[in-house]
Amino acid sequence: MPHDISLIAILAVGFGLALIFGYLANLLKMPPLMGYLIAGILIGPSTPGFQADMGLATQLAEIGVMLLMFGVGLHFSLQDLMSVRKIAIPGAIFQILAAVVLGGAVALFWGWSIEAALVFGLSLSVASTVVLLKALESRGILDSANGRIAVGWLVVEDLVMVLVLVLLPVAHEFLSDASGNAASLSDIGQSIAVTLTKVTAFIVLMLIVGKRVLPKTLWLVAKSGSRELFTLSVVAIAIGVAFGAAKLFDVSFALGAFFAGMMMRESEFSHRAADESLPLRDAFAVLFFVSVGMLFDPQILINEPLKLLIVVAIIMIGKTIAAIALVLAFRYPLNTAMTVGASLAQIGEFSFILAGMGLAMNMLPAEGYSLILAGALISIAANSLTFYTISPAIEWAKKNSEFARKLDLRDDPLAQLPMSTHHDLLNGQVVVVGYGRVGRHIAARLQAENISVVIAEQSREVVENLRKNNQPAVCGDASDPAVLIQAHIARAAFLIIAVKDAVGIQQMVETARTLNPSIQILIRANTDEDVELFTQEGLGDSFTPEKELAETLANTIITRRAAALKA
DSSP states (O other): OOOOHHHHHHEEEOOOOOOOOHHHHHHHTOEEEEEEEHHHHTTTTTSOOOOOOHHHHHHHHHHHHHHHHHHHHHHOHHHHHHHTTTHHHHHHHHHHHHHHHHHHHHHHHOOHHHHHHHHHHHHTTTHHHHHHHHHHHHOOTTTTTHHHHHHHHHHHHHHHHHHHHHHHHHHHHHOOOSSSOHHHHHHHHHHHHHHHHHHHHHHHHIIIIIIHHHHHHHHHHHHHTTTHHHHHHHHHHHHHHHHHHHHHHHHOOOHHHHHHHHTTTTTTTTTHHHHHHHHHHHHHHHHHHHHHHHHHHHHHHHHHHHHHHHHHHHIIIIIIHHHHHHHHHHTTOOOHHHHHHHHOOOOOOHHHHHHHHHHHHTSSSSHHHHHHHHHHHHHHHHHHHHTTTHHHHHHHHHOOOOHHHHHHHHOOOGGGTTTTTGGGGSSSSSEEOSHHHHHHHHHHHHHHHHHEEEEEEEEHHHHHHHTTTOOOOOEOOOOOOHHHHTTTTTGGGGGEEOOOHHHHHHHHHHHHHHOEEEEEEEEEEHHHHHHHHHHHHHHOOOOHHHHHHHHHHHHHHHHHHHHHHOO
């Protein structure tokens, strides 16, 4: 060839192998990123055959990191985080500390340096956003209370890791100075102050200028009507802001891209920006995982099996126990604790970013990087199996342990209506299961007509806020008969099921009709197929939001058209 084709070779071979192994991983009910990592291992320097250019692969990985973090920022919702903040914030911080202590202690026992132990522990502490979202979505619990807690928990972990990426170079400077004299500490303090000043300046600039300029830029480009220009503007902003942040403020590409996404979210075109940039983000995310796999040394599986076993145990047992213990300490039921624990029993992209940075700065030995990557591969592969064991494990524990039964039925004041609730509100009332967007509108409309409403909702924060406003509400999963009993379903006139959980609906209906045979039941359905299924099962009248919206719009047009003809 008359010219260098290293980039073309990486793209052709990398994408090709990623497609093959990603497809095989999907067939095995595992996340495709497992296949991408394996593809990277096969074209890396540790395996025979074709070897990709590591320099180019590293730069492509940086672009992947930018676009991954841009996507995280674009979907970051402060409102969603605040709805579960009381459990997500302390939970995430506690679990990170637990993983750092466990991982750091093990690394020090192996004779690694303090900075290696720190990076190693941090890398084991944060779960994969991609794996968690896919796992929750595939099980239909992404929008459930348990799903919102897990996602909020992960968002806090991501935010902590963003801060870690900023402070890691400063920590390296501090820990690498073995003398620890006063002058050195003074210099380190000055370095921290300068770093935080630069980061603060960047954040202030983004909040003041970026929050106005970036959405306005999207709006101006959208007016052109050109789809390719709109896509180009999204990508240019993501990479441009990340590059500018690194050059002008010494901020990581990851942090710059994250804030670019956050500011882009302020635009009315944020959903379109997410959709238009998704194919490119996905493509470079694949290259990121492929490049991560290239740095993996498969010999670690043979040379250090005991160390690898310890790493997997920290990820899948140590972190999980810490999460379950804290969720239970916050008086959530056993099912919620197990779901959150299983969701976070793996590590992923942030772990790779941290480990890669540690390796590049000589903070982490190559062996540590390989152990982290091998631990990620195993924990991701086993994550689906972990989810499948939740229900059988809970049932077995409840059957064989009085303590487990107590944990599953917590003595929780929010699980019972207050004694001060007036009896007039609990006779002929409407019980609304789920206080999401649909349930909230239904309750508000009924209350405007002076119809008493009792809310059954899984989110403790939501129930606490409702009770502050003197709204009768109980906390718990309404498929558990105890929750509907506490909502006084026996004296209710209507049961409205406004949640998406099609699995628990039948149990709710059975409980309601057993205790109140004359009750009328209305169900929110997700699809026309659900409506047909609910009708066949005789569960009650069901409606889809899309169909009801279409009926409302059509009726409005017909009414206004008739009025215009009469005029």
